[in-house]
Amino acid sequence: MYAKDVKMNLEEVIEETRDFLSEEFEVDRDLILPENSLKETLDLDSLDYVDLVVLIEENLNIKITGEDFKGIETFGDFYGLVQKKLAL
Amino acid sequence: MIVSQEHIQDFLPHRPPFLMIDGLLAVTAERFESVFEITEHNVLVSDGEFKESGIIENIAQTCAASFGYLDREQEGEPKIGFIGAISRVQVHALPALSCRINTIVEPTHRLGNIVMVSGKSYLNGNLLLECEMKIVISE
Numbered sequence: 001m002y003a004k005d006v007k008m009n010l011e012e013v014i015e016e017t018r019d020f021l022s023e024e025f026e027v028d029r030d031l032i033l034p035e036n037s038l039k040e041t042l043d044l045d046s047l048d049y050v051d052l053v054v055l056i057e058e059n060l061n062i063k064i065t066g067e068d069f070k071g072i073e074t075f076g077d078f079y080g081l082v083q084k085k086l087a088l
Numbered sequence: 089m090i091v092s093q094e095h096i097q098d099f100l101p102h103r104p105p106f107l108m109i110d111g112l113l114a115v116t117a118e119r120f121e122s123v124f125e126i127t128e129h130n131v132l133v134s135d136g137e138f139k140e141s142g143i144i145e146n147i148a149q150t151c152a153a154s155f156g157y158l159d160r161e162q163e164g165e166p167k168i169g170f171i172g173a174i175s176r177v178q179v180h181a182l183p184a185l186s187c188r189i190n191t192i193v194e195p196t197h198r199l200g201n202i203v204m205v206s207g208k209s210y211l212n213g214n215l216l217l218e219c220e221m222k223i224v225i226s227e
Contacts, residue, residue, distance in 0.1 A: 047172045047222050050199045057197075066200040 010083050013060065017082065020059045024051070034076030041075070062086060089113055089123070091157060099156035099166055102149055105131045108142060109149040112157060113190070120154035120193040122146070128185055137182040143189070143217040144174060147207035150191045151223050155203075172202060172222035180218075183211050201225045 008016065022029040025042040032041060044052065053064050062085040072078050091099060091112040102108070108130075113121040124146050126133060132142030148171050156166030183189050190210045197204040201224060208218045 050197055050202050050204050050222055053197055053199055
């Protein structure tokens with residue numbers, strides 16, 4: 001059940017996000033923690049960020065731009081961005 | 089046709105024998121369409137067929153020429169682009185010699201200087217190959 005289908009609370013969005021990120025980037029779900037680095041944990045290069053944008057759009061139905069990623073270091077920062085975009 | 093064979097080299101850096109596009113039929117920010125005829129001297133023809141690598145290169149050059157066209161429309165010089173990644177390739181059929189293929193490319197996402205596109209090549213309306221590409225545009 002995705003945010004685009006039914007209004008979810010932030011906790012549900014975070015759990016959903018952990019699911020699709022761990023599956024797509026083949027990372028242990030337990031490493032996707034608010035204090036961990038998004039870039040290092042997912043081993044993102046510049047091309048991978050485009051995949052991340054596509055995943056977010058497909059799963060959460062929100063659009064992320066390059067500007068949005070400025071200042072996003074940790075998953076906690078990232079969840080804050082998602083929360084803002086979803087107006088939760 | 090908005091860019092014919094005699095002018096296509098003004099919009100991309102590729103040159104024969106590695107020029108895999110003849111012209112541009114239509115270009116908007118949302119959709120690019122090109123045409124290309126498979127000739128016997130094409131270096132990516134083997135056993136009488138234009139190979140998958142050739143169609144993928146044709147999709148990439150459709151991007152290159154179209155981005156170049158859009159740059160020119162904005163009175164800038166065409167920028168150089170590179171293939172960053174190719175994914176979700178599906179090959180349905182390969183065109184034979186003398187066939188004229190049409191390729192349609194749609195940019196789907198852009199993040200900074202990286203553009204993700206969806207490319208599809210057709211022969212007489214039948215899908216030959218589809219893929220996604222990340223194009224890195226030189227700043």
